[in-house]
Amino acid sequence: MxxxxxxxxxxxxxxxxxxxxxxxxxxxxxxxxxxxxxxxxxxxxxxxxxxxxxxxxxxxxxxxxxxxxxxxxxxxxxxxxxxxxxxxxxxxxxxxxxxxxxxxxxxxxxxxxxxxxxxxxxxxQATYGLSEIYPEKIKTSSLIANPGCYSTASILGLLPILKTNLAEYESIVIDAKSGVSGSGRGLSLTNHFAEINENLKAYKLGAHQHIPEIEQILSDESGGPIKISFTTHLVPMNRGIMCSIYVKLKETVTTNEVHQIYSEFYKINPFIRIRPEGNVPSTKEVLGSNYCDIGLHVDQRTNRLTIISVIDNLVKGAAGQAIQNVNLQNGWDERTGLIDIPLYP
Amino acid sequence: MxxxxxxxxxxxxxxxxxxxxxxxxxxxxxxxxxxxxxxxxxxxxxxxxxxxxxxxxxxxxxxxxxxxxxxxxxxxxxxxxxxxxxxxxxxxxxxxxxxxxxxxxxxxxxxxxxxxxxxxxxxxQATYGLSEIYPEKIKTSSLIANPGCYSTASILGLLPILKTNLAEYESIVIDAKSGVSGSGRGLSLTNHFAEINENLKAYKLGAHQHIPEIEQILSDESGGPIKISFTTHLVPMNRGIMCSIYVKLKETVTTNEVHQIYSEFYKINPFIRIRPEGNVPSTKEVLGSNYCDIGLHVDQRTNRLTIISVIDNLVKGAAGQAIQNVNLQNGWDERTGLIDIPLYP
Amino acid sequence: MxxxxxxxxxxxxxxxxxxxxxxxxxxxxxxxxxxxxxxxxxxxxxxxxxxxxxxxxxxxxxxxxxxxxxxxxxxxxxxxxxxxxxxxxxxxxxxxxxxxxxxxxxxxxxxxxxxxxxxxxxxxQATYGLSEIYPEKIKTSSLIANPGCYSTASILGLLPILKTNLAEYESIVIDAKSGVSGSGRGLSLTNHFAEINENLKAYKLGAHQHIPEIEQILSDESGGPIKISFTTHLVPMNRGIMCSIYVKLKETVTTNEVHQIYSEFYKINPFIRIRPEGNVPSTKEVLGSNYCDIGLHVDQRTNRLTIISVIDNLVKGAAGQAIQNVNLQNGWDERTGLIDIPLYP
Amino acid sequence: MxxxxxxxxxxxxxxxxxxxxxxxxxxxxxxxxxxxxxxxxxxxxxxxxxxxxxxxxxxxxxxxxxxxxxxxxxxxxxxxxxxxxxxxxxxxxxxxxxxxxxxxxxxxxxxxxxxxxxxxxxxxQATYGLSEIYPEKIKTSSLIANPGCYSTASILGLLPILKTNLAEYESIVIDAKSGVSGSGRGLSLTNHFAEINENLKAYKLGAHQHIPEIEQILSDESGGPIKISFTTHLVPMNRGIMCSIYVKLKETVTTNEVHQIYSEFYKINPFIRIRPEGNVPSTKEVLGSNYCDIGLHVDQRTNRLTIISVIDNLVKGAAGQAIQNVNLQNGWDERTGLIDIPLYP
Incomplete structure (x- = not known):
């Protein structure tokens, strides 16, 4: 084809x-x-x-x-x-x-x-192409709107807890960090090597265009209208997104219980790896691959859940998920052409 | 001497x-x-x-x-x-x-x-050596406990808003990022070049030893007992700390009003630079210097204040602040020996 | 298998x-x-x-x-x-x-x-496993000594010109640069992030253990005993080797003529790419792949040939070439399992 | 002033x-x-x-x-x-x-x-402003042509051996590597972060505009007309130049003897540090400072001298040397305003 x-x-x-x-x-x-x-x-x-x-x-x-x-x-x-x-x-x-x-x-x-x-x-006619969440719609759609990179990491990290009654909706803070390839190949001072190397930069505070996309899906899936605080940062590396997500919990639950919720939620999804308790993913551990790895920690002192969700912005955050969607559209195994082991180190 | x-x-x-x-x-x-x-x-x-x-x-x-x-x-x-x-x-x-x-x-x-x-x-006998906040105590103390690097950036970023009645105390989230020199010269796999280069890593979720230090000072200064959610990340660069701090506001205020609160609070402090509205500091802009630069943004959609506070972890977060404290102890201008312009780029 | x-x-x-x-x-x-x-x-x-x-x-x-x-x-x-x-x-x-x-x-x-x-x-019983040069011996050998990373880039870059009568044997200088993964996962101060990041380091001047290996093969293939000047450098990146090789020419030839010699020499080798005149490879252009890319330039002013030879040290310089050798041993297409396009950027 | x-x-x-x-x-x-x-x-x-x-x-x-x-x-x-x-x-x-x-x-x-x-x-009217070599001319000149960054590292590294009778003039190879700030703040694809990060690039083979400048000074000082082979490389770091210089020796000398020649040559120059035998400088060891550090090694096998000369391209290679020249012009101590210890790590 x-x-x-x-x-x-x-x-x-x-x-x-x-x-x-x-x-x-x-x-x-x-x-x-x-x-x-x-x-x-x-x-x-x-x-x-x-x-x-x-x-x-x-x-x-x-x-x-x-x-x-x-x-x-x-x-x-x-x-x-x-x-x-x-x-x-x-x-x-x-x-x-x-x-x-x-x-x-x-x-x-x-x-x-x-x-x-x-x-x-x-x-x-467009279908939002978040492969793990909308596989059925994707199969029958001729126009796939492939999700944004930050959106993919954020939504996949948040949905399982939002689908329970445990999360306080108005408490969500997403602190998002990306490698520089996310801003493309167009020349700009922000992407000039000597300016961003050995530097860490926050940008577009509360103004990133992925905000409405994330809120649209989170609201659809959770029922309630959801508004997030969302801040993006540029990290001096080529690839990788990490979303550190903070959610206040309504009840006291353990990290282990949250871990079970996530594992159950994604049990049929080969590209989502929920890390065991005490283990948090880093961006390099998905580099070049279509995985989204998720780590979880409940802070008993503040009763807040911290979710660390990582992807390769150019793969699960762009090209890899696009291929996964084509696989779904055509009834092929969704892993076809995507079996790469992350490139490490 | x-x-x-x-x-x-x-x-x-x-x-x-x-x-x-x-x-x-x-x-x-x-x-x-x-x-x-x-x-x-x-x-x-x-x-x-x-x-x-x-x-x-x-x-x-x-x-x-x-x-x-x-x-x-x-x-x-x-x-x-x-x-x-x-x-x-x-x-x-x-x-x-x-x-x-x-x-x-x-x-x-x-x-x-x-x-x-x-x-x-x-x-x-120890005095907490946060130079801008405790200059009088420092002058008369023989034992200075120089603040932690994360603590310096976090406390300086938070105090002005906590000293007003605007902040919801239980809403504070600090997402902290550091260059790798912060973990010292001791050998470990985490600091092995090929492991952390082109990588972004979260660590010690809810368990970093700077948490009680930050909570002690914030509680002292604000009156109320304060508990924070605090997550640390390693960024593939040598120096620099950025604390992205999120605080829910009790009332509707503008970024401009918050800017005035901060400017007023630090008006006599030469090493604190409050950035104008719309301008957010990056870590390289303080590299090698004793500055703490602070950027502010109120997200009207969520009524949450985002504070971006940056320092050089080895300078204002360690050696530079130590020298500043010695200057205070001895009645010298606090800038003595610390006038370096940040090394850029 | x-x-x-x-x-x-x-x-x-x-x-x-x-x-x-x-x-x-x-x-x-x-x-x-x-x-x-x-x-x-x-x-x-x-x-x-x-x-x-x-x-x-x-x-x-x-x-x-x-x-x-x-x-x-x-x-x-x-x-x-x-x-x-x-x-x-x-x-x-x-x-x-x-x-x-x-x-x-x-x-x-x-x-x-x-x-x-x-x-x-x-x-x-050992066969030196430089796939492009010894394919026949590799096919029948039970013990393959897979070449060193620097050796692979150096020998592949030098052999075509040495096989002519154009090179002055005693003039060869190899200035070799490697990413840090080449020194493995063992902890050492040299590989400590803060020490090598933003740093460029020469090491083992005239003493690297790949020298005798390179000289053995160059001497075998050229006839004459060959001694090289060989210096290694650590570059602050994870992967990639570049050998910048300098050879004095006995006669006046053009870059174009040298280009033809190289293209002819490697015409059946799928993993060797001779770059067109005026085009020099960079290490990222082979990242994660089994390619060895070679650029050529004759400096008319000094009648010296500069050869730029790049590989991924962990692939063509180690694991990739090992797989290529197993392919040869088993009579499979030598590209089997190795078709990855370099990961860019 | x-x-x-x-x-x-x-x-x-x-x-x-x-x-x-x-x-x-x-x-x-x-x-x-x-x-x-x-x-x-x-x-x-x-x-x-x-x-x-x-x-x-x-x-x-x-x-x-x-x-x-x-x-x-x-x-x-x-x-x-x-x-x-x-x-x-x-x-x-x-x-x-x-x-x-x-x-x-x-x-x-x-x-x-x-x-x-x-x-x-x-x-x-112009005087070539290589401070260590032309201090007298600089004192009386109204127009200083401040040397190029590569030129400074190359010439300072080569002059002591060229001033003896030991060097074969036509054998000089300079393999030069620079951090990316050397190419300035102007936007170009070469300086785009994702293109040069985790990459090593050779450029302008035999065509860099510092070649005639280096040859002019080397020829002036050595007597003979000197032509060099000179190749430049971009290293993924902000600052620092290393010139790895190769010179064939006419006689057999030891590293120790060469070390004495260099130490003697620069004995009155505070910014030149000749490293002891067995010790080779890296670029970070001069970062942000006006030093030029030089390491030496005679390879007995090939009777070739390897010289490793490092500077900070923006300091001794540009602004620092400019200040040093102004100090000389005005009869001030040449170290005035330049006493910075290199920023490490």
Missing amino acids: KAALIGGTGYGSIELVRFINQHPYLEVGTVVSNSQAGVGFSEIYPHLSNIVDQPLETFNADRLAEENEIVFLATPSGVSSRLVPPLLDRGIKCIDLSGDFRLRSADEYESWYKHSPADEKYLK | KAALIGGTGYGSIELVRFINQHPYLEVGTVVSNSQAGVGFSEIYPHLSNIVDQPLETFNADRLAEENEIVFLATPSGVSSRLVPPLLDRGIKCIDLSGDFRLRSADEYESWYKHSPADEKYLK | KAALIGGTGYGSIELVRFINQHPYLEVGTVVSNSQAGVGFSEIYPHLSNIVDQPLETFNADRLAEENEIVFLATPSGVSSRLVPPLLDRGIKCIDLSGDFRLRSADEYESWYKHSPADEKYLK | KAALIGGTGYGSIELVRFINQHPYLEVGTVVSNSQAGVGFSEIYPHLSNIVDQPLETFNADRLAEENEIVFLATPSGVSSRLVPPLLDRGIKCIDLSGDFRLRSADEYESWYKHSPADEKYLK
Whole structure:
């Protein structure tokens, strides 16, 4: 099955290439980059030499639909809202890695993203592609809104406790930390090596565009309207997200009881690993892989649950989950092409 | 004035050397390291070649008291509780950079540190050396318990809001991140380069020994008994601490109003810089210097205040604050020897 | 085919696990670690949770031979010289990743490694496992001495030019740089994070134990006795080796002509990528993969050829090449299990 | 004495601010940045808050000459060749940190820098500001061409051996490695964090613009025309240069004899530290300081001398040496304002 990539020169896109290359049923099809059309892919990314050397192409919906069965869009926000409609109209399945189809409310999109939203007609067709939570909807959907990286780690870390009656909804604090690849390949002073190396930076306090996405899903799943305090930090490393999540508990429970709740919740999910009591995951332990590892600790002194949820932002937070969703759509084992052991050290 | 160093081969100690070297009234005296006595200081630390080449010595209270006017103890916990008494008895002033004299309660020390506590007689003589908060006590004290690195950033970040009636005491969450030098020069797998580089690690969930110290001071200053949720993380960089602090507010206030509270609170303190609204400090912006920079943001959606407090863990979190305290003790300008501009980039 | 691992807790060993896991014909068999026998593999390496959880075992030649068809030894030098003989005697194939069987001369081993050498009888059975150069010998050998990491990058970079009459033999300078994982997981001050992070260190000037190995192969292949100047450096990153190699040329040739010599030399080797003129490889462009990428430049001003040869020290420099050799031994496509695209960024 | 800074927003400039701030006889005067005139210095560099908050200004030769006694130019190449003449004509001393006045030959400048050279009249007035080698000329010069960072480390490392009859001139290979701050604050993909972190990159093979500068000085000082092989590498760290230098010896000498030659050569130079035999400097051991540390090793097997020369590229390689030159010009102790102990770790 040929898979096209749009936004071919970003980091999300080259991770897709890595997984498609080792996937038994997928093959790299058209690679679109309007800004660098005609240039060979491996001229831009020499690590792909002798592997994917094909030239980049311009966007052409007809040709894309003709030559590919599926399209991955790894474009900046505000782009796929315009590119997805002509593709869906031509009957091709779309996996959108941007935020353009994640929020049900067009108004909310506009207020957080500062772009015009996608057309309501297409917004309604989108399924939020959090693989572990919505596998059935994903199977039958032609438009997958692949979740944000912070959102994936946050929601997977919070849902099991929210589904009980134990959590105080208004107490949720998410302190999120990310490696720098999360902000892409576009040049900016923030991503300039000498500025962020040996540095730790908080950014977008209370203003990150993943906030409404997290609140939408948490509210859907828990019943109550949920508002979170959410702060993002840039850590001087390439990959990895850690969300340290704090939730006040209504009753006294032990770490062990919470551990059971989580283990039960994710018992059929091969990519979620709940760490045993006393063991907390670090980001490197999922590097390059599609795992989300979760550690749990109840602080008896304050009756607050601390959840440490880690993913590789480019894999479970982007390309890996996109492949997992394609596997679900096609009825393949969801692990297909994703069996990599984390790269350690 | 000759200043002795005990625990001479740790990172805290070589920062003391750096500041003493540029201090007009202090001079490096005896340097004690029982494990490496006889070896030249610059053989262990070649960056000190031609600057401080003198041999390390063994601990001898009489000789120390004879040849020095002040002693800095930069030893692991459980050591200075035994070394300080003979020094105090000989009339020499002590600045202890370890945790041995920070907690008033010997029981609490034992339960968090898992060592025998210091003798009550000496515990009572200790002054908690948070320079901005206790300058008067410091001036007249012969035993300064220099604050912990996390404690310094946390307490300085929290006190101004706690001194108002705006904060909900039971809502405090401190998500603390540190560079790796904070865990010293002792070898461990956690500090092995390939294990922590390109990695982010949470550790000691709810169990860090700085918790009782922070709660002691916050409770003293606010009136109410305060318990905090406190989580520590290791960031792949050498220096720097960031405490991201979350406090629920009882009333609706603006970031600007909080900014005024903080600016007023610290208006006479040269090493505290309150950042203007919309500007958040990063750890590199205080690297190598004695500054504590604080950024503030009120999230109107959740009525929670986020405080970002950064220091260099080895400077304001250790050696720099120790020098600042000696300056206060001696009636010198508190900036003496500490005027370094942060090293950037 | 079951493959045992000896020295199971080192970095070389977990890379072997990663490749065996994605290899269609190999399976992880016994994992030996005398020091940690009985402990679960994933307790030591949590990134292996739910993947390889089996307990570590003690060394037992009979049981190893019974339950496995092949043994990888990833032990410190001086260990496999003692463990390999009983295994070979029991008819099991051995791939030794240490230096114990690389040098033909027992004396030279002793003088560079400061250990007793292996028994001559077994030394003679060893084949130097540089896959691209000795594929035929590897096919028929039961004991592969897998090349050193620096040696692999150096020899692959030098051989094509040495096989011509263009190089001045006595002019060879190899300036080698490695990521820190190359020095293993054993604790030492050199590998302590705060010491090597933001630092660049030269070490073992003219004394690295890979020197005799490189000279042995270069001399074998070129005819003349070759002595090299070889300096190693530690770079603050986890993985990657770059050898910058300088060779004086006897005649005037262009970069383009040298490029043709190299391309021709390696035309059948899928893991060697000769970069086009003007393009020089960086270490990240082979990260996690079995590639050796080579860039070439003739400096017309000095008539000296500069060769930039890069590998991942744990892959082509250790575990990956070991798997490649097993593929050759068994008549499988040499790329089997090794098709990973480099992890970028 | 007021010192103006031109090119005020680069890294060289903020290092100048750091040293001027701790210099007893210098004071920050006008800070020029045409692109950001009117903006406060500490808005661009928040680490300067409360220290240097003054607004940036546009270039105006009259005003500069009126209000300052000295001007530091830390501008990209091709700029100071135009700015220096009007300043010199107004009688103000200039320290140029760019390459515009380093090469005597205007033709050579044009061929390596691809810019128009400075006017010959002003070129002739320039003194090459390598403090240890040309102190007398520096004292009487109004225009100092401050050496390049690579050049400083290379020339200081090579001169003592070249001044003997021991070195084979045509054998010199310099393998140079630099932290990323060396390429400045301008945005480029090469300096994008995720591209260079965990990566090692060779660049400008045989084409770096410091080559003619090094050759000019080495040839001047040794008598013979000298051509070097020179390769530069980017190391994933902020600061530090290491030049690993290889020289074939004409006679057999010991490391100890070479050590004596170097110690003698630099015996009156406080910033040059020749390491004892067996001890090799690493870049962190000079971090933030004006030292150049040199390690030496004669490889008896190849009769080649290896010299490891390290500096902080922004200090001895730029701002620190500039201050040292101003000290020399004014007859002050050359260490004035430069006594910082390296920042370790």
